[in-house]
Amino acid sequence: MGENIEKIIEVKNVKKIYHMGHERICALNDVSFHILKGEFCCLLGTSGSGKSTLLNLMAGIEKASGGQIIIKGKNISKMSENNLAKFRQRYLGFVFQSYNLMNSMTAIENVEFPLVFKKVPRKIRRKMARDMLIKVGLGSRLRHKPKEMSGGQQQRVGIARAFVANPQIVFADEPTGNLDTKTTMEVMDLIKGMAKANHQTIVMVTHDPRLASYADKIIHILDGNIQSVEILRDITKPEEQTAASLEDTEEENKKEEKEIVSVQATENDKEMEERI
Ligand SMILES: Nc1ncnc2c1ncn2[C@@H]1O[C@H](COP(=O)(O)OP(=O)(O)OP(=O)(O)O)[C@@H](O)[C@H]1O
Numbered sequence: 390m391g392e393n394i395e396k397i398i399e400v401k402n403v404k405k406i407y408h409m410g411h412e413r414i415c416a417l418n419d420v421s422f423h424i425l426k427g428e429f430c431c432l433l434g435t436s437g438s439g440k441s442t443l444l445n446l447m448a449g450i451e452k453a454s455g456g457q458i459i460i461k462g463k464n465i466s467k468m469s470e471n472n473l474a475k476f477r478q479r480y481l482g483f484v485f486q487s488y489n490l491m492n493s494m495t496a497i498e499n500v501e502f503p504l505v506f507k508k509v510p511r512k513i514r515r516k517m518a519r520d521m522l523i524k525v526g527l528g529s530r531l532r533h534k535p536k537e538m539s540g541g542q543q544q545r546v547g548i549a550r551a552f553v554a555n556p557q558i559v560f561a562d563e564p565t566g567n568l569d570t571k572t573t574m575e576v577m578d579l580i581k582g583m584a585k586a587n588h589q590t591i592v593m594v595t596h597d598p599r600l601a602s603y604a605d606k607i608i609h610i611l612d613g614n615i616q617s618v619e620i621l622r623d624i625t626k627p628e629e630q631t632a633a634s635l636e637d638t639e640e641e642n643k644k645e646e647k648e649i650v651s652v653q654a655t656e657n658d659k660e661m662e663e664r665i
């Protein structure tokens with residue numbers, strides 16, 4: 390079963406060159422790798438290494454100078470603007486470092502926003518946005534505007550907005566970059582938990598190796614090149630986890646057996662009592 394997991398994103402010999410006057414800046418230099426469906430993948434590297442450029446190319450926000458980016462079997466570099474926009478609405482979600490919320494809108498209106506483009510009827514999208522905000526722990530902040538919330542709360546709204554339409558892939562560029570350590574861990578757990586529960590693929594940019602340890606796979610980037618691909622958890626081989634969860638199940642079974650035995654014992658005791 391393992392080997393059949395779909396390569397949801399394939400990056401093949403991708404280059405990105407920026408031209409500024411006479412200057413030519415090579416932000417990405419022949420980059421190739423793939424990401425599996427359901428994988429949590431981090432792009433890790435120092436400032437200026439090309440992480441955001443790579444994320445923006447994969448998310449269809451910028452165009453590559455060369456090579457191919459294939460998502461769900463489709464070469465996004467070849468799509469028309471219109472088709473790319475539809476593709477992004479249908480399959481992709483985004484979380485930004487600076488939250489990118491609409492300041493004049495309430496939390497619930499911000500989360501509803503992607504559903505407006507998907508033409509989800511008003512009542513249904515209100516309910517979906519509300520449910521999602523409750524899920525991220527903001528049930529009591531539905532009518533607050535971004536300026537009336539803390540940074541961590543604003544990013545929770547950002548996460549609710551990214552996940553509300555149940556996208557197959559969520560891209561996140563330094564999503565905890567403006568948050569303190571405790572809130573960072575909460576936000577990371579939230580992103581990972583939501584993605585794993587719905588088998589979604591996450592592509593996250595960070596410069597922090599501690600955050601990258603949340604990932605299944607780390608793509609190390611240096612000066613526009615891939616330095617190495619590090620697999621922390623092979624999602625094609627769930628054996629380790631299965632073995633661990635089997636042990637848990639065994640423990641639980643034993644516990645249950647004991648409970649059943651003790652219930653039977655009590656029933657026997659009662660019977661005995663009645664006989665006596
Ligand atoms: N629009 C642009 N025009 C010209 N050069 C750019 C542009 N965007 C990025 N660059 C250059 O490309 C290189 C990679 O930039 P990128 O933003 O991808 O880095 P990064 O790894 O995300 O860094 P950081 O951690 O600081 O966000 C840098 O040298 C940067 O100066």
Ligand SMILES: [Mg+2]
Pocket residue numbers: 440441442
């Ligand atoms: Mg960046």
